Amino acid sequence: MIDLYTWTTTNSRRGIIMCEESGLPYKINWVNIQKGDQKAEGYEKINPYRKVPALIDSDGPGGKPANVFESVAICFYLAEKTKKFLGTAETHPDVLKWSMFHATNVLSLLGNLGRIEDPSILSGSQKLFDVMEKHLAGKDWFAGDYSIADIIPYTRIAGVKHDVLKVADYPNVAAWLARVGARPAVKKAMDVKPA
Numbered sequence: 001m002i003d004l005y006t007w008t009t010t011n012s013r014r015g016i017i018m019c020e021e022s023g024l025p026y027k028i029n030w031v032n033i034q035k036g037d038q039k040a041e042g043y044e045k046i047n048p049y050r051k052v053p054a055l056i057d058s059d060g061p062g063g064k065p066a067n068v069f070e071s072v073a074i075c076f077y078l079a080e081k082t083k084k085f086l087g088t089a090e091t092h093p094d095v096l097k098w099s100m101f102h103a104t105n106v107l108s109l110l111g112n113l114g115r116i117e118d119p120s121i122l123s124g125s126q127k128l129f130d131v132m133e134k135h136l137a138g139k140d141w142f143a144g145d146y147s148i149a150d151i152i153p154y155t156r157i158a159g160v161k162h163d164v165l166k167v168a169d170y171p172n173v174a175a176w177l178a179r180v181g182a183r184p185a186v187k188k189a190m191d192v193k194p195a
């Protein structure tokens with residue numbers, strides 16, 4: 001069983017989507033970061049950085065419990081565990097490079113868009129959108145079939161709300177976003193709410 005520690009934010013939902021897509025049994029433990037649950041005694045054993053999401057897999061490698069924090073690490077961990085969403089031998093290099101493109105550029109820069117007043121964040125984000133728009137021309141997914149290279153950026157791009165940078169101005173990215181959002185696992189993960 002996988003215990004997922006998460007909340008309703010962009011990074012949190014990435015973890016939920018990956019659990020849902022993996023098809024493995026998992027339980028959500030809501031960590032209300034607005035109320036400060038991440039500061040509770042003991043949570044540092046689940047994530048020393050005291051952030052969500054994180055997981056404990058009771059059936060990790062060698063049948064021993066495994067602890068994983070960082071939403072992108074959760075995507076890689078569950079993809080490797082289930083041997084899903086990592087591409088074929090041929091497309092695996094593309095899955096790796098686009099996953100890391102998103103992890104190291106898209107997640108960080110777009111996370112600051114509209115939050116920090118710095119023109120380089122807008123111009124940098126526009127450059128990322130130009131790259132994605134060009135790459136997705138004539139393609140359904142970032143790297144062959146649907147993979148973690150699509151799961152990793154989804155919630156961040158879905159969350160873009162900006163006066164100048166609009167996803168609708170990038171039709172290939174907008175169509176990709178709709179395709180990912182239409183997946184039953186993604187819909188379920190985006191809708192689940194704390195009781």
Ligand SMILES: N[C@@H](CCC(=O)N[C@@H](CS)C(=O)NCC(=O)O)C(=O)O
Nearest residue numbers: 009011012033051052053070071072
């Ligand atoms: N790079 C981390 C970022 C995690 C993160 O920043 N989580 C936020 C919610 S989106 C959080 O836990 N905030 C609570 C806090 O900072 O106290 C990941 O992708 O997992």
